[in-house]
Amino acid sequence: MANFNSRVSIIHTFLVCSLYFSDFGFLQGVTSFGINYGQLGNNLPPPEEVLELLSSLRLTKARIYDTNPQILSAFANSTVELIVTVENEALAQLMNPQQALQWVTTHIKPYFPATKITGIAVGNEIFTDGDKTLMSYLVPAMVSIHGALVQLGLDSHIQVSTPTSLAILAESYPPSAGSFKNEYYGTMSQVLQFLSSTKSPFWVNAYPYFAYNGDPTRISLDYALSNPNAGMIDPYTKLHYDNMLYAQVDAAIFAVARMGFNEIEVRVSETGWPSKGDASEVGATLENAAVYNRNLLRRQLKNEGTPLRPNMRLEVYVFALFNEDLKPGPTSERNYGLYQPDGTMCYNVGLSALSTPSTTSSTSTATVSFTSSSTKAATMEYQSLVYWMFVYLLTFQVFMRRLF
Numbered sequence: 001m002a003n004f005n006s007r008v009s010i011i012h013t014f015l016v017c018s019l020y021f022s023d024f025g026f027l028q029g030v031t032s033f034g035i036n037y038g039q040l041g042n043n044l045p046p047p048e049e050v051l052e053l054l055s056s057l058r059l060t061k062a063r064i065y066d067t068n069p070q071i072l073s074a075f076a077n078s079t080v081e082l083i084v085t086v087e088n089e090a091l092a093q094l095m096n097p098q099q100a101l102q103w104v105t106t107h108i109k110p111y112f113p114a115t116k117i118t119g120i121a122v123g124n125e126i127f128t129d130g131d132k133t134l135m136s137y138l139v140p141a142m143v144s145i146h147g148a149l150v151q152l153g154l155d156s157h158i159q160v161s162t163p164t165s166l167a168i169l170a171e172s173y174p175p176s177a178g179s180f181k182n183e184y185y186g187t188m189s190q191v192l193q194f195l196s197s198t199k200s201p202f203w204v205n206a207y208p209y210f211a212y213n214g215d216p217t218r219i220s221l222d223y224a225l226s227n228p229n230a231g232m233i234d235p236y237t238k239l240h241y242d243n244m245l246y247a248q249v250d251a252a253i254f255a256v257a258r259m260g261f262n263e264i265e266v267r268v269s270e271t272g273w274p275s276k277g278d279a280s281e282v283g284a285t286l287e288n289a290a291v292y293n294r295n296l297l298r299r300q301l302k303n304e305g306t307p308l309r310p311n312m313r314l315e316v317y318v319f320a321l322f323n324e325d326l327k328p329g330p331t332s333e334r335n336y337g338l339y340q341p342d343g344t345m346c347y348n349v350g351l352s353a354l355s356t357p358s359t360t361s362s363t364s365t366a367t368v369s370f371t372s373s374s375t376k377a378a379t380m381e382y383q384s385l386v387y388w389m390f391v392y393l394l395t396f397q398v399f400m401r402r403l404f
Helices: 002-020 023-028 047-056 069-074 088-094 097-107 132-151 182-198 208-214 221-225 244-258 286-301 373-403
Strands: 033-036 061-063 081-086 116-122 159-161 163-165 169-171 202-205 266-271 316-318
Touching: 047 069, 061 316, 069 081, 081 088, 088 097, 088 132, 097 132, 116 132, 132 159, 132 182, 159 182, 169 244, 202 244, 208 221, 208 244, 221 286, 244 266, 286 316
Parallel strands: 033 061, 033 316, 061 081, 081 116, 116 159, 163 202, 202 266, 266 316
Antiparallel strands: none
């Protein structure tokens, strides 16, 4: 009897593993990859069509830069988890606990839980905004918003944090030298204390592109793009880094730890590579953007962690879903998208074979059908699941007959 149970256990484990590594199980298992859905464009598709696109790509995490009610309504009863944002200009008002309660009651509560709001980003890159008064508003606003969530019973579902730029680091190389600039110490200490007490992550916007563009003669392009390369070894930790993104994240982890908060998880709220830039923007090309994001996706499919925290998968939100024609600044700012607003793929990173024609070109374009892609994805997922269930049952039945 023991031998029989052992055999049944072995065949069961084998078949479950087969199901997991099938198309259905494998793609559904990637839970650490999200995308930033910006809206600074005058030609973007409506939120309902954006949701269909995300569904066709099997993406279940997205971040928006406001609390757009059309998006929150459209994403109701979907599988997509949303991080919403308090705009920088609203921080002064939301320091007041009553105003914060009113904000959460108006902008969050009516949509939750139908819309899976999992995080509130309080401002964006406040430390490097250049407004020291704004920086003084940050922690009081975070505390007030979290207090409102507690009052409404939502704090166990929705985390509060603030995305920061890597420019807050005084040192980032080697990663073990990571530390914050002195002028940010006071406020950063308060932010980290808040994150620690609420068990929320530290969000960082990490762009290897900016480092490469700033010093292309000394920084290896392959290292910045996560292509095969010799990499570097941190002389103090002896950890090997074969890509700049992981080195940047570990530098942030070391900086946080130096403040006495080693337990805080660091996540990447933004990373990406522009597909087009001005003449002075070195490396901003379609090919480099495709390679960077394809390599990023490949690592995410493996649920990798950084060298410092190899057993903690790194959560990453790529920037961005669409090219946004109304963004100010250099040409690169309007060309971070994986897609054009009309659904045309800027380049193929391999997010989903369901949404693109067959192609082997890294810079080719393809069109997503907003009206049918999510239906096709759901249908194929269902067919895949049914197929593997049939294989499971048939194999198990044959096995049982041989036993008896």
